[in-house]
Amino acid sequence: MTVLKNKNARNIIRCAVPAVLTVSAVLCALFASDGRKYAVITVIVTLLTLILFLSGFDSKRIGSRRLVLGAVFITLAVAGRFIPQLKPLTALVIISGMLTGAETGFLVGSLSVLISNIFFGNGPWTPLQMVSMGLIGFFAGVLSKPLQKNKIILALYGVLCGIFYSMFMDIWTTCSATGSLEFAEYLKSVTAAVPFTIIYSVSNVIYLLLLAPPFQRKLGRIAEKYGL
Numbered sequence: 001m002t003v004l005k006n007k008n009a010r011n012i013i014r015c016a017v018p019a020v021l022t023v024s025a026v027l028c029a030l031f032a033s034d035g036r037k038y039a040v041i042t043v044i045v046t047l048l049t050l051i052l053f054l055s056g057f058d059s060k061r062i063g064s065r066r067l068v069l070g071a072v073f074i075t076l077a078v079a080g081r082f083i084p085q086l087k088p089l090t091a092l093v094i095i096s097g098m099l100t101g102a103e104t105g106f107l108v109g110s111l112s113v114l115i116s117n118i119f120f121g122n123g124p125w126t127p128l129q130m131v132s133m134g135l136i137g138f139f140a141g142v143l144s145k146p147l148q149k150n151k152i153i154l155a156l157y158g159v160l161c162g163i164f165y166s167m168f169m170d171i172w173t174t175c176s177a178t179g180s181l182e183f184a185e186y187l188k189s190v191t192a193a194v195p196f197t198i199i200y201s202v203s204n205v206i207y208l209l210l211l212a213p214p215f216q217r218k219l220g221r222i223a224e225k226y227g228l
Contacts, residue, residue, distance in 0.1 A: 017052040018106070018138055021045055025131040026171060026181075028124055041127045042114070049110040049134060053103045069219070070096065070104045077112035081120065086199075089116075090161055091207030093133055094154075097140030098147045098212070099219045105137025125172045132168040136161045154212060155205045162201030166193050 028041040053070075073096035080088040089112060097105020110130040117126050140147060140157070147154045170189040171181060178185050 013052060017048050018135060021048055021131045021134065024048075025128045025168075028127040039122075042122070042130070045110065045127045045130050046114060049107055049130070053107040066100055066104055069100050070108050073100070073104075073108045074112050074115065077108060078116045081112075081116040086203040086206070088203075088207040088211065090133070090136060090165065090200075090204050091158065091211055093137040094140040094147075094158065094161060094204075094208060095212055095215050097137035098144045098154075099215060100141070101144075102138045102141025105139075105141040106134040107137075109133030109135070109137035124176070125169070128169055128172050132165050136165065148216060151209065151212075154208055158204035158208045159201045162204045163197055166190075166197040166200060 024041055024044060073092055077089050077092040077096075080092055093105065093109040093112065096108040100108075110133060113129040113133050114122075114126065117129070143153075143157065147157060167190055170186060170193055173189045173193075174186045175181055177189075
């Protein structure tokens, strides 16, 4: 039994929430750079993230076990942000979505950023980080079968996630510097971030190839034992 029994309603939430969150994050970059307006958007993003997770939450024991796995991944991802330079955060978010489902992947990505930013600093950039990481985990869940079966596809997804995250965060970089989202300025931000994007994408691939196989084996045994 799921918390939300209507399948159509679950599908609507599954499609609408990521879209709404993306728009909210961009609006935060455009209009919430000053003052504390971004805090409101951060709360909205957090609430919608929980709604998305609950829309697919199974209230039986299987749901509780997925929640526990999600909490473990969040803990690992938060700890991973303390590693200098090459951080495993994105790889862990991808693995969580790939192995525990799209909704859990979004939850892990979004809340990992929110919690770790308690130490690294919250600001108008937080909603963009939450949404981008959430989407990375979400689509890892949507594409879970090919990602689990083919290492090349998994590595390519890691590269694409690095590019996506960098380009998405460049929206904030451009808006904070110019007060608007002009294409020419955005292109400058993207170009300036190319070295970072390359390093970030390569580190994603390295961590995915190192971490995904043991997680797959371990969670595969857990899934077989508990029927996840």
